[in-house]
Amino acid sequence: MTDLREALATRVVVADGAMGTMLQAQDPSLDDFQQLEGCNEILNITRPDIVRSVHHEYFSVGVDCVETNTFGANLAALGEYDIPERVFELSEAGARIAREVADEFTASTGRQRWVLGSM
Template sequence: MTAARIEALRTALATRVVVADGAMGTMLQDARPTLEDFQQLEGCNEILNVTRPDIVRSVHEAYFAVGVDCVETNTFGANHSALGEYEISDRVHELAAAGARVA
């Protein structure tokens, strides 16, 4: 994030109500990703950051279209514990970085 963007966010937060996006997981599931999109790891939404960034991007775009000021990254489960359940905890950095790039 550039210094100008950080300052713009700080100014917005200090002067008005800032609206953020909502249910990322629900909207991702609404796009009906396939088991192949999930690399056979059904429900691991963070995988979509690398396999289907178009789906993740479309969620961000839908929120911006209705007027939100900022969006979250698709990285809620990008941690060792959650990804460990799928036996891919070694991909934390990859999936988190991909989610940040998409957002």
């Protein structure tokens, strides 16, 4: 956290852009969504490769931070899909994927990368 605060105080820190748009651009199938069309957080479980590739694309162009694919991983949003009990599962998977990709880029470039929890 200290490194992030220092970076924010001394330079422009760039975060990623639209997660949902990037996921949809990869044309996931209804099966990928487990028949829950539009529930992007399900892709953390069914298609982590797609989620991983979005984080990879953003880090590849130089962003410092990526957001987790967890914006809709809350009781209200998942309740609309009748899966509110999956909040923890989908949130943990989204955070883990983002952290793994951030750590890979930090290790390969020597430049610290961060993960921002999307809520």
